Each structure stands twice: as C-alpha cells, then as structure tokens.
Amino acid sequence: MPHVQPAAPAPAPPVAAVVVLAAGQGTRMRSSRPKVLHALGGRSMLGHVLAAAAPLGAGATVVVVGSGRDQVEQHLAQIAPTAVPVLQEEQLGSGHAAAVALAAVPDIEGAVLIVNGDSPLLTTRTLDALVAAHDAAGSVFTVLTAEVDDPTGLGRIVRDERGAPQAIIEERDATAEQRAIREVNAGVYVAAAGTLRRVLAGLATDNAQGEQYLTDALAPLVAAGAPTAAVVAEDPDDVLGCNDRRELAARRRTLNDRVLDELMRSGVTVVDPATTWVDVTVSVGPDAVLRPGTQLEGVTSIGAAAEVGPDTTLVDTEVGEGASVVRSHCLGAVIGPESTVGPFSYLRPGTRLAGDAKVGAFVEAKNVEVGEGSKVPHLSYVGDATIGRGANIGAATVFVNYDGVTKHRTTIGDHVRVGSDTMLVAPVTVGDGAYTAAGSVITSDVPPGAMAVARAPQRNVAGWVRRRRSGTPAAEAAAAAESRTAAPREDRSEPSRADSDS
Structure with missing residues (x-):
C-alpha cells in the first residue's frame, strides 16, 4: 500500500x-x-x-x-x-x-x-x-x-x-x-x-x-x-474619514474620480468626467464611450464599444457590445449587442432586447422580450409582452396588460407589423407575419399572415359645426370653406385672353 x-x-x-x-x-x-x-x-x-x-x-x-x-x-x-x-x-x-x-x-x-x-x-x-x-x-x-x-x-x-x-x-x-x-x-x-x-x-x-x-x-x-x-x-x-454631508460629497467626488481614472486607463472614453458618475460595482468594456451626464449604478455592465449618454441613467442594467443608449433611464434591463435605446426611453425591470433591436423615443417598456431586429420606434407602452424577430410596433401602440386585478401577457410573432395607435388588449397573440390596421383595438388573437382591422367605420355628420358651434372661429372657417366650394366654376371651354397671352 x-x-x-x-x-x-x-x-x-x-x-x-x-x-x-x-x-x-x-x-x-x-x-x-x-x-x-x-x-x-x-x-x-x-x-x-x-x-x-x-x-x-x-x-x-x-x-x-x-x-x-x-x-x-x-x-x-x-x-x-x-x-x-x-x-x-x-x-x-x-x-x-x-x-x-x-x-x-x-x-x-x-x-x-x-x-x-x-x-x-x-x-x-x-x-x-x-x-x-x-x-x-x-x-x-x-x-x-x-x-x-x-x-x-x-x-x-x-x-x-x-x-x-x-x-x-x-x-x-x-x-x-x-x-x-x-x-x-x-x-x-x-x-x-x-x-x-x-x-x-x-x-x-x-x-x-x-x-x-x-x-x-x-x-x-x-x-x-x-x-x-x-x-x-x-x-x-x-x-480620510467622513463626518458630515459636505465631507460625504467630497469623498464621493474623490471615489468617482478614482473609478473614472481607472476606466480611462483601461481604454474607456469618458467625455466629461465632471458630469459622469460610475459606481465601484460597475464594469465597462474597452472602447466604450460614456458621454456627459451619464450615471451608471449598481451591477451595471457596459460592453466593448458601446455608447452611453448623454443624460442617461442605468441601474443594474446590461448593455451589449456596440449598443447605444441615449438620454434614457433603464432599471434592471438587458440591452443586446448593436441595439439602440432612446432618446427619452424608460426601460423597467425585466426588459430584454435581443441583438440589433430598437426602442426609440418616448417608449416605456416593462417585463418585455424584444426579438432580434425588432423595433418599437416611438411613443408606445410595451408591458408584459414577447415580441418576435423582425417585428415593427407602430407609433402610439399600447400593450393593454392590466385589467385592474391581474397583469396579462401579449405575444407578437416574427415579422409582425402592428399599425400605429393600436391597442393590444392582453391576453392576445398576433401570429407570425400578421398585420394590424392603424387605430385598431385588438381583443382577439390574429392568425399568422392575417390583417386585423378592429375599428368602427367613419361617419361624417354634415353641418354639425354650423349647428352646434355657431359663432366660433371654427364655424366661420367652415362657412368660408363651404362658400368657396359652392362658388360657380369659370367656364373654361374656350381659351380666355389670359390663356392665349400666356
């Protein structure tokens, strides 16, 4: 042995x-x-x-x-x-x-x-x-x-x-x-x-x-x-110790200067260190750019060659390589490589963007998965949803996820086109390749490849302004337009002298 x-x-x-x-x-x-x-x-x-x-x-x-x-x-x-x-x-x-x-x-x-x-x-x-x-x-x-x-x-x-x-x-x-x-x-x-x-x-x-x-x-x-x-x-x-709020601010400044100095030495561009704040728990990859007014907090990570800011706050957020986040606020979000966010976007916890996705201006997202290459360009609320690849969510779309008691989920398939000002009342599924017409309220599933139209036919009530809004600028403008429309048209069967002179 x-x-x-x-x-x-x-x-x-x-x-x-x-x-x-x-x-x-x-x-x-x-x-x-x-x-x-x-x-x-x-x-x-x-x-x-x-x-x-x-x-x-x-x-x-x-x-x-x-x-x-x-x-x-x-x-x-x-x-x-x-x-x-x-x-x-x-x-x-x-x-x-x-x-x-x-x-x-x-x-x-x-x-x-x-x-x-x-x-x-x-x-x-x-x-x-x-x-x-x-x-x-x-x-x-x-x-x-x-x-x-x-x-x-x-x-x-x-x-x-x-x-x-x-x-x-x-x-x-x-x-x-x-x-x-x-x-x-x-x-x-x-x-x-x-x-x-x-x-x-x-x-x-x-x-x-x-x-x-x-x-x-x-x-x-x-x-x-x-x-x-x-x-x-x-x-x-x-x-240095810290005994009051003034000293706390001074220590915060010194600590932040140390963090930024280390980042810049490692290959990160910090455009304006005076207005850029980065927690010690944050990681930033080489060739990333932090623009003025950027605040990176918690366990945020920034991938190589990504750009953040100006005027952006990221808390516990992951930003992939080559992605861009501009003038936005993100909490607990994942932003995939080459994706773009902002300006003026609000990504709440559970938001996950795959590669090359877009969340544009004035968009709020919460607990949503946005597939590769998909876009939510502007003026929309997306909550509790799964969006497939290559989809486009039109402006002013609202994912209606809350019935007053329970949150419900919406599923958008691959290469879907959601028309502007669509209300998607969850739970609802829009199948692959389907479309929704602008201004629709979608309450039932849309089959793959279908066009969903859910809006009332337009009805014009003639003379309503003249009868109901008499004496207003609107009534005067309408009357003027009506008179122009009703004026006899010139007989142009024979050339006029002006026509021949031209």
Missing part, C-alpha cells in the same frame, strides 16, 4: 481578525440613518471598508455596532453575512470598542486589523502594505499615518530622532511644536491580539470625554520597549 503524505496545514492568514468600529452615532450627519450606512459609489461607507479588508482573508470579521444597531445589523446580513456584529452598549471610546470586539473572539491569536467604519476611501493596497510592514518589522502595534497639508483637528504622530513612533497626540493636548507636525493618525491599526488585549485593559479615562482612546495604546507599549511601527499611506486620501 503506497505511503500517503498527510496534507500540509493551510497557512495562517496574515490577519487573524478584522475589527470594524461602527458604533458611533454620527450626529453631524443630521440623519436618522447611522453614519456608516450613508452611501457613495454604490456601497455604504461600511460596505467600502469591508470590501477593502475582505481580500486580506481574515479568519474573523467583527463589526462593533451601537447607534442604529438594528439598521446596521440588517445591512451586514445583506452585504457581509459572515461578519459578526458585536454590541457596544455604552459609547465609551474607541479603545473600549476594540476591547468589546476582542472579547467576542477570545480564541483569536495573531494580527488584528482595526479600522473605522467611516473611511470609505480605504484600499486593499494600503491595508496590504500596512500588514506587510507590520510583519516585516516584527511589531506588536503598528499605526497607519498620512502626510497631509492641513492637519487641523487630527491626532499628530510624534516620532523620536530615529523615526520610531513615540505617541499619538490629540490636537487639544499638543504643544505648538507638535501642532506643526503634518503626519497624522489615520485611525487604522494592526496589533498582536494578546498584546492588544493587555494594553486595552489598562487604558485610562482621564480625558475630557472620560473615554478610553485607542490612540493611547501606543505610548505605554513604547515605554515598555515593545516593538512598534508607523506606516505612512502612499495616498493620504485613503485615510
């Missing part, structure tokens, strides 16, 4: 746990929604932080919740169901919050990454660099820092003559010399779990807020001779 080597144990992740501090109320947001749930670029602030930390492969992710606990926990269940929410019942500071988190995972050993839940610009690259530097230095506590032009209001990083970090000094406690320091605390830390537990247990509360600050963990470790480190973020924008 061959000897089988036992499988090697999986290497331990470089980060044993991620702790996200998300218990704050965020009063400056002036909102009933918890601060970390405010959205930018297609995710909540908390969602961005979790997305940045996820590639680190931590064994556990703990989110400290407090204010708006129910809302935050519900959101976590949707975006990160494996994350563990832990309640900080009293808001006693960042150090206390970190201790509450560690108490929830008592068996965790190794490196613990601590981040604030309101840092939506954090990137995986920055966190990777922080963890790598922590490991390389053999540090027990490493703080992420940033060099900023204006450090007002931020904690300063004090280093010794060798460049080693000595303390994090809050601005209100800093000397004039310390306030001149431009390196600031980013609120992101990596620490050995055991060391962190011990130092957090000894944090004092002798400060203006009477709270335990995580920033106070550095100084006692330095005094004890423990190895510590401070790593400067490559991009200071990565560590």
Whole structure:
C-alpha cells in the first residue's frame, strides 16, 4: 500500500481578525440613518471598508455596532453575512470598542486589523502594505499615518530622532511644536491580539470625554520597549474619514474620480468626467464611450464599444457590445449587442432586447422580450409582452396588460407589423407575419399572415359645426370653406385672353 503524505496545514492568514468600529452615532450627519450606512459609489461607507479588508482573508470579521444597531445589523446580513456584529452598549471610546470586539473572539491569536467604519476611501493596497510592514518589522502595534497639508483637528504622530513612533497626540493636548507636525493618525491599526488585549485593559479615562482612546495604546507599549511601527499611506486620501454631508460629497467626488481614472486607463472614453458618475460595482468594456451626464449604478455592465449618454441613467442594467443608449433611464434591463435605446426611453425591470433591436423615443417598456431586429420606434407602452424577430410596433401602440386585478401577457410573432395607435388588449397573440390596421383595438388573437382591422367605420355628420358651434372661429372657417366650394366654376371651354397671352 503506497505511503500517503498527510496534507500540509493551510497557512495562517496574515490577519487573524478584522475589527470594524461602527458604533458611533454620527450626529453631524443630521440623519436618522447611522453614519456608516450613508452611501457613495454604490456601497455604504461600511460596505467600502469591508470590501477593502475582505481580500486580506481574515479568519474573523467583527463589526462593533451601537447607534442604529438594528439598521446596521440588517445591512451586514445583506452585504457581509459572515461578519459578526458585536454590541457596544455604552459609547465609551474607541479603545473600549476594540476591547468589546476582542472579547467576542477570545480564541483569536495573531494580527488584528482595526479600522473605522467611516473611511470609505480605504484600499486593499494600503491595508496590504500596512500588514506587510507590520510583519516585516516584527511589531506588536503598528499605526497607519498620512502626510497631509492641513492637519487641523487630527491626532499628530510624534516620532523620536530615529523615526520610531513615540505617541499619538490629540490636537487639544499638543504643544505648538507638535501642532506643526503634518503626519497624522489615520485611525487604522494592526496589533498582536494578546498584546492588544493587555494594553486595552489598562487604558485610562482621564480625558475630557472620560473615554478610553485607542490612540493611547501606543505610548505605554513604547515605554515598555515593545516593538512598534508607523506606516505612512502612499495616498493620504485613503485615510480620510467622513463626518458630515459636505465631507460625504467630497469623498464621493474623490471615489468617482478614482473609478473614472481607472476606466480611462483601461481604454474607456469618458467625455466629461465632471458630469459622469460610475459606481465601484460597475464594469465597462474597452472602447466604450460614456458621454456627459451619464450615471451608471449598481451591477451595471457596459460592453466593448458601446455608447452611453448623454443624460442617461442605468441601474443594474446590461448593455451589449456596440449598443447605444441615449438620454434614457433603464432599471434592471438587458440591452443586446448593436441595439439602440432612446432618446427619452424608460426601460423597467425585466426588459430584454435581443441583438440589433430598437426602442426609440418616448417608449416605456416593462417585463418585455424584444426579438432580434425588432423595433418599437416611438411613443408606445410595451408591458408584459414577447415580441418576435423582425417585428415593427407602430407609433402610439399600447400593450393593454392590466385589467385592474391581474397583469396579462401579449405575444407578437416574427415579422409582425402592428399599425400605429393600436391597442393590444392582453391576453392576445398576433401570429407570425400578421398585420394590424392603424387605430385598431385588438381583443382577439390574429392568425399568422392575417390583417386585423378592429375599428368602427367613419361617419361624417354634415353641418354639425354650423349647428352646434355657431359663432366660433371654427364655424366661420367652415362657412368660408363651404362658400368657396359652392362658388360657380369659370367656364373654361374656350381659351380666355389670359390663356392665349400666356
């Protein structure tokens, strides 16, 4: 029997746990929604932080919740169901919050990454660099820092003559010399779990807020001779927090600029970055063109060489290669390759266009399949329908899908011609190759190849305006026309002098 080597144990992740501090109320947001749930670029602030930390492969992710606990926990269940929410019942500071988190995972050993839940610009690259530097230095506590032009209001990083970090000094406690320091605390830390537990247990509360600050963990470790480190973020924008609506708008702008820059580097044309907004969850293929006023949200995807905009919003919508969407609003739609949409179209969820299809100006579509090469050119409502290949839906057609209680479906066959101003009262089927006459109300199935005419014969009531609208401009115009019609015609049997002269 061959000897089988036992499988090697999986290497331990470089980060044993991620702790996200998300218990704050965020009063400056002036909102009933918890601060970390405010959205930018297609995710909540908390969602961005979790997305940045996820590639680190931590064994556990703990989110400290407090204010708006129910809302935050519900959101976590949707975006990160494996994350563990832990309640900080009293808001006693960042150090206390970190201790509450560690108490929830008592068996965790190794490196613990601590981040604030309101840092939506954090990137995986920055966190990777922080963890790598922590490991390389053999540090027990490493703080992420940033060099900023204006450090007002931020904690300063004090280093010794060798460049080693000595303390994090809050601005209100800093000397004039310390306030001149431009390196600031980013609120992101990596620490050995055991060391962190011990130092957090000894944090004092002798400060203006009477709270335990995580920033106070550095100084006692330095005094004890423990190895510590401070790593400067490559991009200071990565560590920006968000405390009010103005800062939220600024972070949204920065995030969007990053997304657009990456798209342009990958071969996408963004005509006007100032008016183009693209969520981080969107994908755009090379040679696509995004025109001014374009907004791409959710899980929207744009195929290669497609054109979107101007003034177009796409939410959770798929646009195929070479397709075009102009001045339209689309939600949960699929637009096939080489198809065209707009201007001024509204595609609602469930709308699916096959290749080379067209939905034109002032058309609303919902839960409809439009076959290859088929067209709904203008001024129509198409709901709950299947349209075959090569069909044409005339202007002002309405798919009458709702009877007041239930939605019904209409089926249009291949190469059908639906006349302008047709009402298709579902459920109804128009067979392959059939026609409907303009102005018809179709209530019964139309056989393949038939012409359906469903309209009353025209009846003209002579003299109605003269009798019923006497004295109106319409009556005067009608009378004038009638007099012209009734005037004797010139006898032209013999040439007139004018005729002979010509």
